[in-house]
Amino acid sequence: MSIDWNTYPCDDFYDELVAEPGRGRSAVAGMLADLEALGPDELVARQEAANVSIKEMGITFTVYSEEGGTIDRTWPFDIIPRIIPQSEWDRVEAGLKQRVQALNLFIDDLYHDQKIIKDGVFPQEVLAKSVNFRPQCVGVSPPLGIWAHICGSDLVRDGDGTIYVLEDNLRVPSGVSYMLENRLVTKRVFPELFEHYAPLPVDDYPSQLFDTLAALSPRPADYPEVVVLTPGIYNSAYFEHAYLAQQMGCELVEGRDLFVDDDDCVYMRTVDGAARVDVIYRRIDDLFLDPEAFHPDSALGVPGLMRAWKAGKVALANAPGAGVADDKVVYAFVPEIIRYYLDAEPIIPNVPTYRCMEADALAYTLEHMEKLVVKPANESGGYGMLVGPASTKAERETFAELIKKDPRNYISQPALKLSTVPTIIGSKLEPRHVDLRPFILSSDRQQVTMGGLTRVAMRKGSLVVNSSQGGGSKDTWILPEQPEGN
Secondary structure (H helix, E strand, O other), X not given: OOOOHHHOOOOOOOEOOEEEOOEEOHHHHHHHHHHHHHHHHHHHHHHHHHHHHHHHHOOEEEEEOOOOOEEEEEOXXXXXXXXXXXXXXXXXXXXXXXXXXXXXXXXHHHOOOOHHHHOOOOOHHHHHOOOOOOHHHOOOOOHHHOOXXXXXXXXXXXXXXXXXXXXXXXXXXXXXXXXXXXXXXXXXXXXXXXXXXXXXXXXXXXXXXXXXXXXXXXXXXXXXXXXXXXXXXXXXXXXXXXXXXXXXXXXXXXXXXXXXXXXXXXXXXXXXXXXXXXXXXXXXXXHHOOOOOXXXXXXXXXXXXXXXXXXXXXXXXXXXXXXXXXXXXXXXXXXXXXXXXXXXXXXXXXXXXEEOOOHHHHHHHHHOHHHEEEEEOOOOOOOOOEEHHHOOHHHHHHHHHHHHHOHHHEEEEEXXXXXXXXXXXXXXXXEEEEEEEOEEEEOOOEEEOOOOEEEEOOOOOOOOOOHHHOOEEEEEEEEOOOOOOO
């Protein structure tokens, strides 16, 4: 059996690699021939080699079982890369920087003068019902005016090739470690393709992250004390917490390893005594950060941490309260937010979105639920939403009641035809739907990863890319130019 691109089914969707049966997209036209030359047996053998490498490297993710326990699973990875030409990526990069800049201005405004509300651009009702607005942060001015230092924005491409922002993750976005590990594994299994196509590098992310965090330090120093604060080994993203700390050369700490002294400084317990901490990259949700300020029974946080942050004695990334913009209803206002703060049109559009809090949008959503994806404001991981085209009448009726009960908590969007990438299924290459999560760093400057974490819906016809629900991942290649000879 051989790979036959003439029979590859790509007529109904935008495929990132195949323009039409038998013909690759111009930027990567030679990739079809390269994969065909390897043949299905060799591709399957290299996929198996990748699986072995991932297992040996200990690349895992944690899912929570129905019994309340946790299960560690090997990271799901497909070796066929997702490829984007740099000429297209340059525009995406500019759009992501614009978006995060506006969101940081928006968050800062909400915790200070709330001009955007006074000017009638953003509804007071949305803020009043925000579960992620933290009154404890009102009046606080974090270093450089930045609240969301690390943002992961999810991008999708529709059937006509348009790239949209699907959502923004500004609390504790995860996935970047898997982006880095995917690249390492790809180099191992496709050394000849990697050398030939020379995708732009992503392995400088840990140093970029450290520089971003170090720039927040309240003490001038060549090498400030930066730590990664984790909830512990049972957290679903613990692999990433440990990986990033190791890559940055920082200490990985839990709440019990830190304490706030009478001088409002944060200290780390070490074998040599207390060591002052300058910057904390926190991977703990707001409500568990400080039992003095939030949940009093939290054993994960550090008593007095908010006091130290407010006193300017320690920097927190992302800042508490940044999650106020990590709300799907706020997402629906981002185009207006960009226009208000930057006096510019959004470079990357939102997916067309209906805000159910508005009467016309609510009526449209209730009448067309079988064609829409309906999402609650603050669920993540693909949970809690209704995918209309795949739903039953009973599911739609149940969801309609939820929407009518609390319209502010819901948005709806058309069911997009997400783009596809060839994926190894058995001994064949079949199209599977993908999205992309780039990561944007903000401190004294902005930086965007060259690509990001491409997530794959491994089941045929599925649009669910989350690893916790059976999704996989791919390496993402940003190509500077078409290689000679292709």
